[in-house]
Amino acid sequence: MKLLKKCSALLASVLLLGTVPLSHAEAAEQVELRVYNWGEYIANGEDGQLDVIEEFEKEYPNIKVNYNTYATNEEMYAKIKSGSAQYDVLFPSDYMISRMISEGMLEKLDFSNIPNFSDIMDSFKNLEYDPTNEYSVPYTWGTVGIIYNTTMVEEAPTSWDALWDPEYTNMILMFDNSRDALGLTLKKLGYSQNTTDHSQLDEAAEELKKQKSVLQAYVMDEIFDKMESGEAALAPYYAGDALTMMAENPDLAFVLPEEGTNRFVDAMVIPKGVRHKKEAELFINFMLETRIAAANIEYLGYSTPQKSVYELQDEEIINNGISYPSDEYLEKCDTFINLPEEENNYMQTLWADIKASGSTSVWELIFLLAVIVGLGTVTIVYLRKRRAQR
Amino acid sequence: MLKKMSSVPYIVWMLLFVIVPLGIVVYFAFTTQDGGFTFDNIVQISKYTPVFVKSINLAVIATIVCFILAYPLSYLLSRASANYQRTMLMLVMIPMWMNFLLRTYGWMTLLENEGLINKVLEFFHLGPFQMINTPGAVVLGMVYNYLPFMILPLYSIMAKIDQSVIEAAQDLGCNSIMVIIKVLFPLSLPGIITGITMVFVPSVSTFIISRMLGGGQNMMIGDLIEQQFVGSAYNPYMGSALSLILMVIMLVVMGIMSSFDDDEMEGIVI
Numbered sequence: 001m002k003l004l005k006k007c008s009a010l011l012a013s014v015l016l017l018g019t020v021p022l023s024h025a026e027a028a029e030q031v032e033l034r035v036y037n038w039g040e041y042i043a044n045g046e047d048g049q050l051d052v053i054e055e056f057e058k059e060y061p062n063i064k065v066n067y068n069t070y071a072t073n074e075e076m077y078a079k080i081k082s083g084s085a086q087y088d089v090l091f092p093s094d095y096m097i098s099r100m101i102s103e104g105m106l107e108k109l110d111f112s113n114i115p116n117f118s119d120i121m122d123s124f125k126n127l128e129y130d131p132t133n134e135y136s137v138p139y140t141w142g143t144v145g146i147i148y149n150t151t152m153v154e155e156a157p158t159s160w161d162a163l164w165d166p167e168y169t170n171m172i173l174m175f176d177n178s179r180d181a182l183g184l185t186l187k188k189l190g191y192s193q194n195t196t197d198h199s200q201l202d203e204a205a206e207e208l209k210k211q212k213s214v215l216q217a218y219v220m221d222e223i224f225d226k227m228e229s230g231e232a233a234l235a236p237y238y239a240g241d242a243l244t245m246m247a248e249n250p251d252l253a254f255v256l257p258e259e260g261t262n263r264f265v266d267a268m269v270i271p272k273g274v275r276h277k278k279e280a281e282l283f284i285n286f287m288l289e290t291r292i293a294a295a296n297i298e299y300l301g302y303s304t305p306q307k308s309v310y311e312l313q314d315e316e317i318i319n320n321g322i323s324y325p326s327d328e329y330l331e332k333c334d335t336f337i338n339l340p341e342e343e344n345n346y347m348q349t350l351w352a353d354i355k356a357s358g359s360t361s362v363w364e365l366i367f368l369l370a371v372i373v374g375l376g377t378v379t380i381v382y383l384r385k386r387r388a389q390r
Numbered sequence: 391m392l393k394k395m396s397s398v399p400y401i402v403w404m405l406l407f408v409i410v411p412l413g414i415v416v417y418f419a420f421t422t423q424d425g426g427f428t429f430d431n432i433v434q435i436s437k438y439t440p441v442f443v444k445s446i447n448l449a450v451i452a453t454i455v456c457f458i459l460a461y462p463l464s465y466l467l468s469r470a471s472a473n474y475q476r477t478m479l480m481l482v483m484i485p486m487w488m489n490f491l492l493r494t495y496g497w498m499t500l501l502e503n504e505g506l507i508n509k510v511l512e513f514f515h516l517g518p519f520q521m522i523n524t525p526g527a528v529v530l531g532m533v534y535n536y537l538p539f540m541i542l543p544l545y546s547i548m549a550k551i552d553q554s555v556i557e558a559a560q561d562l563g564c565n566s567i568m569v570i571i572k573v574l575f576p577l578s579l580p581g582i583i584t585g586i587t588m589v590f591v592p593s594v595s596t597f598i599i600s601r602m603l604g605g606g607q608n609m610m611i612g613d614l615i616e617q618q619f620v621g622s623a624y625n626p627y628m629g630s631a632l633s634l635i636l637m638v639i640m641l642v643v644m645g646i647m648s649s650f651d652d653d654e655m656e657g658i659v660i
Contacts, residue, residue: 217605356440
């Protein structure tokens with residue numbers, strides 16, 4: 001008993017020792033900054049790289065970063081919208097930013113606190129999702145292209161049509177995400193991926209239904225496993241992730257289809273009503289510092305919107321035709337913008353229809369009916385029998 | 391008094407984390423984006439009929455397969471020596487110690503065209519067989535994951551059946567088939583009902599199995615609901631409506647099942 005008391009006293013003093021000096025010295029201005037980012041979307045000190053959060057805390061000892069991650073734009077949106085979580089800095093993608101702006105969910109930034117913004121390339125200012133550039137600071141960008149296995153695909157594909165090629169039946173993967181899947185199909189057909197014309201959308205949906213006969217699977221993150229192991233031959237995916245896969249399996253290659261593609265931008269924003277706006281802006285500015293941004297880009301494999309970081313990139317990366325496509329090519333690309341509610345719903349209906357199409361045969365309906373009838377008869381017979389026994 | 395007091399935490403817990411969320415689901419299901427009342431979400435669900443048909447069919451098949459596999463096993467288990475029973479039950483339980491996602495991931499690498507099974511078959515100059523991304527693979531995933539939920543209730547009810555009852559039936563001239571139909575089956579009915587419910591309910595609402603083993607081409611209700619909340623669809627109102635319908639389907643199934651159950655409990659008493 002005595003020992004226990006001694007131990008707990010010792011433990012308490014150790015705990016106190018740990019906390020007292022810190023809280024004492026900076027009790028006045030200690031601030032907690034809550035950052036909400038994509039999973040694995042910041043250099044984290046692995047493989048001898050810079051740990052960005054740690055660096056930030058070292059530079060601003062009075063700010064403690066509370067870092068959390070999300071997997072989809074919608075997950076982040078749901079949390080912020082419902083108010084179930086409060087964050088100071090977010091990293092949404094283009095169309096989500098325009099949605100959040102239109103719903104008044106974002107705070108205007110004070111660019112005098114973000115002097116490093118001048119390092120952003122002009123082509124990344126005033127983009128469609130934030131036309132006056134008052135709400136967001138670009139973090140990374142990239143494109144969607146076709147990743148393929150050179151041992152299985154003889155000739156490098158040049159067009160989205162390759163994803164419909166019957167020669168590779170059962171070897172093709174496709175986005176399991178309505179916006180990306182419909183977007184690239186619209187591009188293939190020569191339409192804008194932000195179209196709200198129902199006849200164009202219907203045409204794209206028809207195209208996707210046709211594609212099902214050559215498709216192996218609809219995937220998102222499973223693609224890494226399937227492409228790296230040679231399970232599939234062709235798939236559309238994001239350029240940065242394609243580089244990761246190519247590093248794992250040297251047989252893989254990546255092309256940007258001639259029809260043009262989706263260019264996405266992930267940017268940093270501050271949601272409405274934050275408590276520490278100034279610190280959040282400080283954080284955004286810090287993320288734009290050349291050495292920090294360079295470390296992030298190296299870790300992520302995505303492309304940078306910053307001049308100084310671009311200059312630091314290896315010749316090899318700049319010329320690989322993946323990370324930094326030519327200006328002429330980028331002309332053919334567009335960025336997703338937010339669509340009106342009805343259009344989003346229409347797209348969802350199309351998507352569900354595509355995924356369920358061809359899968360319900362008459363036999364399935366008959367089977368279901370048989371089960372219902374069977375279960376019903378058994379119940380009735382059983383109940384009658386029971387009554388008769390009494 | 392003490393008895394009453396001690397139940398308070400449980401009641402509060404149930405209220406907060408079961409009743410209130412259910413209420414929210416119902417509320418959302420009948421609400422529009424602007425907060426008005428609507429039946430539209432429920433009406434819209436008819437568009438997703440193929441998804442419902444597919445889910446229910448696959449879940450029914452998985453339940454039947456589980457039953458066919460588990461019934462003889464449970465019987466043999468209940469008649470074996472105590473030591474053997476303990477070991478076998480342990481073996482049934484061991485896979486459940488590992489995370490459900492990891493196990494499904496494991497099946498993915500096994501079933502792939504370049505996977506282990508096809509590699510082995512190739513060695514014997516057989517195959518390759520298309521196994522992954524088929525409805526069969528989804529059923530396999532469900533059976534594998536939910537089989538213990540069928541075995542355990544069946545085993546525990548069969549362990550209670552007295553061997554002398556079976557012997558009596560045999561003495562009175564029943565052959566083995568008649569013993570099963572007249573004695574074993576009626577006496578094990580409560581276990582069958584529990585087993586069927588415990589396999590069917592999670593199977594019909596499963597969502598990750600169909601994506602990993604079905605290649606996203608065998609979309610199920612669970613996938614659809616997930617898409618409405620964290621996926622690209624983002625429409626929690628529709629998601630709630632779908633969840634509500636799914637719950638109604640389950641309630642109906644469980645209602646039918648329990649009509650068998652009540653009776654048999656009396657049967658045992660007699």
